[in-house]
Amino acid sequence: MSDVEQLHAAPAAPPRRVVQIVPVRGLPLVAAVVVFVIVAIAGNFSWALTFCHVVGGGLWTAIDLFVGLVVGPILGRLSIPARMEFTARFMPKMVLLMPTLVLMTLAAGFQLALQEGNLAPSSPNHAWLVASYCVVGVMAVIALGVLEPANLAVLVEMRKARPDGQIIARLMKRFIYTAGITGLMQVATLIIMTRVATQ
């Protein structure tokens, strides 16, 4: 049975809930994180910059790896109704969480590298940091150009009175593949960052 047939043949589907696209209750937390990062940069506070970079980067890497290599493949094997149910709860959180973590990690990391002299051409870490920019750049284009728009389009489709199973299946496939690619690229980030920390 195809994905779309599964959607239409779903036995006694549970009552539909209104799918929230952006969890409004999370916005104050995002604002607090952004203010914290701005204060850390403005004051050049080493501890705060390290905190933002390590906590943000740790969560970003772990979530990307887990979603790309564990959740994604499981999601790909679920029936469409099960995927929709999971997605309706999971993706709105990702819409807020991931951009916040990425902003926190990159802004604080750049400032920290500048402060510690790692950006200087004479630093042994300079080449590794440029390599990390390239890895992050590829991940950013994939995440912002493909993954995030697909997430939002799935959520909007699910809010419709009659969601189109074909559209949802196609967009979810895109999400699963791109999450897998960014997950694999995070392995490169781990290698680069552990090199930088130990040189």
Added chain:
Amino acid sequence: MSAGQAAEAPPAANGRRFPPVAELATVSLALVVIGGILLASYAPRRPPLGAPAALAAVSTILLLADVVLLGRLPEFNWARFFTFFRWALLAYVLSAGMIGFAFIHDHVRGAPLAVVTALLVLFAVDVPLIIAFTVARYSSPPHPAS
């Protein structure tokens, strides 16, 4: 955006062929990212601006081509497009503003700041455009009248 609005949306444009608006915007975004990497790789020194400025120029041309393609789209769900474009623009202007703040804080001035600002403006427009187009294309009529 209410559930009612979503329920009133026209049937999805599944199968309808659209011009490569999202693809062009993604290439435009990729050029911005490459320009940003080139600039950041020279920090804290003054970077050569030729390549980043050229990338910003090509990225702008691609973005303008996107606007022209969008303007020619028949029967597109503009209401949905602009709802998402506005909110995403707000989010990415804040993001770009924060990155710009970091550069100003690090004493980037003059021509390098102008190139950084141009790249950030492109970034702040490209991403909302990709998001809004991707969302609206699946809420547009399946077959335009023309």
